[in-house]
Amino acid sequence: MADWTSAVGPAQLARQLGAQQARPAGPGTRRPPAYRALADGIRLLVLEGRVPVAAKLPAERELALALSVSRTTVAAAYEALRAEGFLESRRGAGSWTAVPAGNPLPARGLEPLPPESLGSMIDLGCASLPAPEPWLTRAFQGGLAELSPYAHTHGDYPAGLPALRQMLADRYTRRGIPTMPEQIMVTTGAMGAIDAICHLFAGRGERIAVESPSYANILQLMREAGARLVPVAMDDGLAGWDLPRWRQVLRDAAPRLAYVVADFHNPTGALADDERRRALVDAARSAGTVLVVDETMSELHLEDDFAMPRPVCAYDPAGGTVLTVGSASKAFWAGLRIGWVRAAPDVIRSLVAARAYADLGTPVLEQLAVTWLMDTGGWEEAVALRRTQARENRDTLVEAVRRELPDWEFEVPRGGLTLWVRTGGLSGSRLAEVGERVGIRVPSGPRFGVDGAFEGYVRLPFTVAGPVADEAAARLATAVRLVRAGASGTGETPRTFVA
Numbered sequence: 403m404a405d406w407t408s409a410v411g412p413a414q415l416a417r418q419l420g421a422q423q424a425r426p427a428g429p430g431t432r433r434p435p436a437y438r439a440l441a442d443g444i445r446l447l448v449l450e451g452r453v454p455v456a457a458k459l460p461a462e463r464e465l466a467l468a469l470s471v472s473r474t475t476v477a478a479a480y481e482a483l484r485a486e487g488f489l490e491s492r493r494g495a496g497s498w499t500a501v502p503a504g505n506p507l508p509a510r511g512l513e514p515l516p517p518e519s520l521g522s523m524i525d526l527g528c529a530s531l532p533a534p535e536p537w538l539t540r541a542f543q544g545g546l547a548e549l550s551p552y553a554h555t556h557g558d559y560p561a562g563l564p565a566l567r568q569m570l571a572d573r574y575t576r577r578g579i580p581t582m583p584e585q586i587m588v589t590t591g592a593m594g595a596i597d598a599i600c601h602l603f604a605g606r607g608e609r610i611a612v613e614s615p616s617y618a619n620i621l622q623l624m625r626e627a628g629a630r631l632v633p634v635a636m637d638d639g640l641a642g643w644d645l646p647r648w649r650q651v652l653r654d655a656a657p658r659l660a661y662v663v664a665d666f667h668n669p670t671g672a673l674a675d676d677e678r679r680r681a682l683v684d685a686a687r688s689a690g691t692v693l694v695v696d697e698t699m700s701e702l703h704l705e706d707d708f709a710m711p712r713p714v715c716a717y718d719p720a721g722g723t724v725l726t727v728g729s730a731s732k733a734f735w736a737g738l739r740i741g742w743v744r745a746a747p748d749v750i751r752s753l754v755a756a757r758a759y760a761d762l763g764t765p766v767l768e769q770l771a772v773t774w775l776m777d778t779g780g781w782e783e784a785v786a787l788r789r790t791q792a793r794e795n796r797d798t799l800v801e802a803v804r805r806e807l808p809d810w811e812f813e814v815p816r817g818g819l820t821l822w823v824r825t826g827g828l829s830g831s832r833l834a835e836v837g838e839r840v841g842i843r844v845p846s847g848p849r850f851g852v853d854g855a856f857e858g859y860v861r862l863p864f865t866v867a868g869p870v871a872d873e874a875a876a877r878l879a880t881a882v883r884l885v886r887a888g889a890s891g892t893g894e895t896p897r898t899f900v901a
Contacts, residue, residue, distance in 0.1 A: 408632055408651045410453055412460035412468035418452055419443045419469070436471060437478035444479065445488050448499050451614045451855035454633035458498045459489070501854035524874045525843045529668065529819040529863035530736035531791060537775065537784035538735060544774030545767050552766050560757045561750065562588025562742070563769045569776045570728075570742050579716055584747040587754055590764050592698050592729035592741040596620055598753050598760065599725055599743065600627045600659065603692055609657040611691070613643070615822070615850035615859075617668045620661060620696075632657055633852040640813050642667070642674030645681050652689035659692050664714050665700035669850050669861040670822040671815025676711045683717040683724060691723075698729040698741075701785050703817040704793040721746035730772055732819065733785050740764065740772045792819060795864035795871065802875035803862065807882065821862040828885055830860045836884050842877035 419440070434442065447453040459465070462480065466473040480497060483489035487502030552563075561567065567583040574581035589595040604610055606628030612621065614633035624631060632655045637644040642664065652660070662682070664674040674682075686693040695714040703710055718724040729741040743753060757763070775781040799821065800814055809826040825833060830846035837844050847859030866874055 408454055408456070408634070408655055409458040410460065412464040414646075415444075415447075415453070415460060415465060416468040418447055437475045437482065440469070440471070440475060440479035441482040441486075444483060444499075445486070448488055448501065449855060449857050450859075451633065451851050452635050453499055454614055454635060455499050455501055455851075455853040455855060456632075458496050461496065523838075523841050523843055524866060524870060524877065526863055526865065526874060527843050527845055528736070529861075529865060530732070531788065531795075531819070531865050533735040533737065534784040534787045534791075537780050537787070538738070540780060541738075541771040541775045542767070544778065544780075545770030548770050548774070549767060552770070557766055558763045559588075559766070559769075560763050561754045562586065562764060563766065563773065566769045566773045566776075569773055570744075573776070574713075574715075574744060577713060579713055579744075581744060582747070585721070585744055585750060587743045587745075587750050588764050588769060589741040589743060590761055591731055591739040592696060592727050593619065593623060594739075594761065594764075595727045595729075595741045595743045596661070596694065596696070597623055597627070598756065599692075599694055599727075600624060600629065601760075602749075602752055602756055604629050604658045608659070609655055611648075611651050611655065611657040611660040612852070613662055613667065614852060615669055615847070615856055616661070617663065617696070618845065618849040621850070621852065624661070629659075631852050633855070636667070636670060636672060640670065640672045640815055641678075642672045643678050643682060645678060645685070648682055649685045652685050652691055656689060657691055659694055660686060661694045661696065662714075663696045663699065665697055665710070666702060666815055666818025668699065668818065669820045671813070671818045671820055673816060674711065674714075679711060679714045680717045683714060687718070687723045693718075693724045694727060695724055696727050698727070698732045699818045700728070701733040702789060702792060702819060704789055704796065705816050708816060715744060721749075725749065733788060734772075734775070734781070738768060738771065740768050791867070792864060795867050796821075798868060798871040799862060799864045799866070799875070802872045803878070806875040806879040819863050819865065821864065823860050823862055825858055825860055826882070827858060828882060829857055831857060832885050833860060833878070833881050836888075837878065837881040840877050840880045840884070842874055842881060844878065 444453065448455060460468070462473050462476045466476045480489055484491060488500055489497050490500045491497040564583065566588055567586040570586045571581040571583045589598060600623070604627070608629055609632050610624055610629045611632045611634055614635050621631065632651055634647050634651050635644060636642070643662070664679060666673055683693060693714070697713065700710070713726065715724045715726045726744040727741065728744070730738045731741070743750065775784065796814070803810060803823070807826070811824040812821050831848060834844055834846040844860050844862065847856030847861070848854050850856055850861065
């Protein structure tokens with residue numbers, strides 16, 4: 403079997419190459435030979451994640467017809483891509499995209515640093531805000547007041563505390579999704595929820611379809627579980643999913659699971675509309691794929707006059723296709739490691755049974771704290787405070803980046819915690835490396851891709867405020883100047899990612 407996981411049709415590839423050529427070229431840019439321009443165009447599509455790694459490309463004759471060029475031009479372009487490590491081929495199996503073997507995934511960028519080790523470093527590695535006080539303290543005081551009865555038990559609640567399961571079920575019901583406590587399992591954060599789902603549904607070697615880009619820590623979790631990731635490129639802008647690509651991947655690759663973030667996607671900030679949500683559920687149901695929907699950002703809408711789309715699970719009334727994951731970590735505080743899964747009762751029973759071989763249960767006091775917040779109205783007040791804080795941080799960071807780095811490109815999301823930024827043609831990995839030397843820690847784009855895509859991007863969370871955000875942008879501008887000066891100082895052209 404060939405090592406490809408999805409396919410790109412000739413008409414689709416021709417459209418993508420045509421859109422790419424519409425970008426303005428730099429001053430004095432010479433027009434390369436036709437085969438070189440085609441090879442560079444395909445290479446850029448791979449690096450930006452618009453054509454996934456391990457995607458089968460059209461046959462030479464098919465692509466030549468779609469582009470109205472000679473087959474010789476396509477053959478020469480494919481040969482150049484093979485020589486550079488961006489294409490692999492096998493007789494009888496065709497050709498599929500790759501990245502050079504010497505481009506390992508970055509090893510740093512998202513792991514939180516201990517606060518005491520930061521010094522003067524501005525850490526933009528994690529998309530997490532400080533706790534919304536006084537609600538954190540009040541929540542644990544309220545939880546402690548309810549702890550005594552539980553202290554007289556063994557303390558293991560694999561499905562979660564009954565009171566919290568009921569509270570979470572009631573919240574879904576109020577959102578228009580009738581839910582019973584038997585459809586809820588409380589987990590140790592959203593990561594614990596997705597880890598449990600992967601172990602239940604996707605054994606080693608199973609295919610999991612993922613958005614490209616996607617949340618870096620989840621991608622790594624799935625890799626370590628032995629999954630074979632099938633990337634599906636996001637639509638341009640903040641519209642969300644490219645449904646034709648999803649239908650094709652679900653049909654051709656037949657993944658066991660698909661992992662998506664419909665609400666203020668991490669890292670792009672995209673928000674899928676109702677039409678896309680319904681269509682993706684229908685496509686997953688038809689393909690027999692279980693759709694894992696991460697709702698951890700769903701409450702972080704930052705515009706006052708904004709109506710959120712319906713939850714994805716609203717389009718799966720029978721509950722056989724969609725598993726919904728939620729968490730307190732983004733909406734409230736990352737240190738409160740409470741997550742949950744909403745699914746059909748039989749799925750919840752299977753997840754709970756499997757938990758005996760994992761972590762047995764979630765800490766009781768933290769569950770009581772979240773129960774207190776949701777029962778008293780403190781959750782809504784804390785989340786409102788969080789939205790105000792995130793909105794102010796977003797606006798300050800956007801203004802600072804536009805002032806200091808006017809050639810960087812991004813769209814401002816209406817919610818969530820992150821900006822997905824195209825770095826003006828420079829290597830995001832190189833910027834991340836140099837940035838740490840000037841006191842700014844930022845994750846590069848390849849952390850959010852599969853096998854090295856998105857080299858021309860960085861993710862900027864709006865987790866710092868006021869003068870610190872201004873200083874962060876200034877340090878990034880310094881890193882940009884050093885990267886450019888360092889490249890030109892060796893007599894080389896700075897490595898860019900434009901065709």
